[in-house]
Amino acid sequence: MKIMLAPMEGVVDHLMRDMLTRVGGYDQCVTEFVRVVDQKLPKKTFYRLCPELHHGGKTPSGVPVRVQLLGQHPQWLAENAETAIELGSPGVDLNFGCPAKTVNKSKGGAVLLKETQALYDIVKAVRDAVPSHIPVSAKIRLGFEDKSLAVDNAMAITEAGASELVVHARTKTEGYKPPAYWEWIAKIKQHTSIPLVANGEIWSASDAKRCQDESHCTNLMVGRGALALPNLALCIKNNEAPMAWKDLASLLIQYSGYEIFGDKGKYYPNRLKQWCGYLKRQYPEAELLFNDIRRLTQSQDIVKVLSEHAGIAL
Template identity: 55%
Template sequence: MRIFLAPMDGLTDDIMRHLLTRVGGIDVCVTEFVRITNTLLPKKVFYRASPELLNSGKTVSGVPVRLQLLGSDPVCLAENAALAASLGAPAIDLNFGCPAKTVNRSNGGAVLLREPENLYKIVKSVKSALNGSTPLTAKMRLGYDDKSLALECASAIEDAGADELIIHARTKTEGYRPPAYWDWIAKIREVVSLPVVANGEIWSVQDYLRCKEQSACNDVMIGRGLISNPNLAKQCKLVSDGEPFNPIAWPDVVALLIEFFELTLAKMGEKHATGRIKQWLRYLSREFTEAEALFLTIRQDKTPQLITDKLKVCQAKVLNA
C-alpha cells in the first residue's frame, strides 16, 4: 500500500513536500500543476515547479515527485512532457480534475471530463512522446456536472496508455463538499485494469480505512488531511501494520511551523510568507486547538520578525510546559 501527497495549487509546494515527507509515511508526491498552453516552456519553469529535479526527482527524504501538467492541447502537452521527462521527472501526471473556474474556462482540468475522446487524444499523445521511458499517470474526478461519463472517461485514459489513474471521488460540481463517493471508485475499478489510487475527504485514520474498504483500493492520495495533520500518513501506515500510533505532538508542529516560515520567507518574500504561515495554521486548527490560538495572535501581523518572535515565544512555552 502506498500513500500519495496530493497536488494542491498554492499549498503543496516543494517546501511543504520537503517537510511532510520528512515527517514520514508518504510514498509519492505530485507537484502543483504546470499550465501548458501553446508553447514549449523553458526548463526553468519545470525546475521552479519541482526543484526536486535537481535531486534525481526526489525530496531530500528520498520520496519521488511526479510532475503534473495541465492543459488541453495534445501536441503541446506531449512536447512539454518529453522535456520534463528529460530533466529527470520520475513520472508525468496529467490533470483532469482541477475544479477552478479560471482553469475550466481555459479548457483545462475537470472540464475535459465532458469529452472522453479528448482525454484519449491527450493521454495517447503524451504517452507516445514519453516513448516508454517515463511512466504516465492521470488524475480525474468522477465527472463535471454529474457522474454519467465516469466509467467512459476512466476507460479512455486506460485505453490511451496511462500507467496509473488517481480518482478524486467527487465531480467538479460537487467541489470539495463532503461526502466523497468512494464507492464510485470501486465501480471504475471493475471496468479498468490499470492501478487506481483513491482520493478525497481523508481526514483521519478512520476515513483512510473506510476509503480503502469502499473504493477497493490499496493506495490512497491525501491532500488537506495531511496539511491538517502532518503525520497522518505515518499513522495510517502503522494502523495497516497493526501497530499503535500517537498523534504528532504540538511542540513538533511548532518546530515545523518555524522552519516552514523561514524557508518560505527566503523563497517568496515577506508578503507571501506571512500569508502562507497563516494559511497553514488555519488548516492545523482542525486538529490542534493550540493552532487556532496561535493563529489569532498573528492574524493581524504583517511583519515577518514579529511573526517569527511570536512563533519562538510559543515554542519556548511548549518546551518549558
C-alpha cells in the same frame, strides 16, 4: 500501501513537499500543474514549479516528485512531457481534475471530463511521446456536473495507455464539500486494469480505512488532510498517534526558516496564516495561534509567537 501527497496549487510547493516528506510516510509527490497552452515551455518553467529536478526528481528526503501537466492540446502536452522527462522527472501526471473556473473556461482541468475522446487523445499522445518505462498517470474527478461519464472516462484513460489513475471521488460541481463518494472508485475499478489511487476527504487513519474499504483501493492520495495533520501518512501506515501540538509548533518554526530564507520570504506571514486555517480542523490550539499572529506582518514577530507555543526559548 502507497500514499501520495496531492498537488494543491498555491499551497503544496517544493517547500511544503520538503517539510511533509521529512515528517515521513509519503511514497510520491506530484507538483502543482504546469500550464500548457500552445507552445513548448522553457526549462525554467519546470524548474520553478519543480526545483527537485535539480536533484534527481526527489525531495531532500528522497521521495520522488512527478511533474504534472494541465492543458487541452495533445501534441503540446506531449512535447512538454518530453521536456519534463528530459529534465529528470520520474514520470508525468495529467490534470483532469482542477475545478478552478479560470482553468475550466480555457478548456483545462475538470471541464475535459465532458469529453471522453479528448481524455483518450491527450493520454495517448503523452504515452507515445515518452519512453515506455516512464509512468504516465492521470488524475480525474467523477465528472463535471454529474457522474454519468465516470466509468467511460476511466476506461478511455486506461485504453490510452496510462500507468496509473488517481480518482478524486467528487465531481467538479461538488467541489470539496463532503462526502466523497468512494464507492464510485470501486465501480471504476471493475472496468479498469491499471492501478487506482483513491483521493478525497481523507483526514485521519480511520477515514483512510473506510476509504480503502469502500473504494477497494489500497493506494491513497491525501491533500488537505496532510496540511491539517502533518504526520497523517504515518498515522495511516503505522497507526502512529497524531503529532502533539508542541511538536507541530516546532515544525512550524522549521517551516518558517524555509519560507523566510527561501525564495518566497515575503509571502511568509500569509502562508503561515493560511496553514493555520487547515490546522484548525485537527488542533484547537491553531485557532489561538491564528488569533495571536493574525495582525502580525513581520516574520521575526511570528516566529517569536511560535516559539512560545512550542515552549522553546529563542
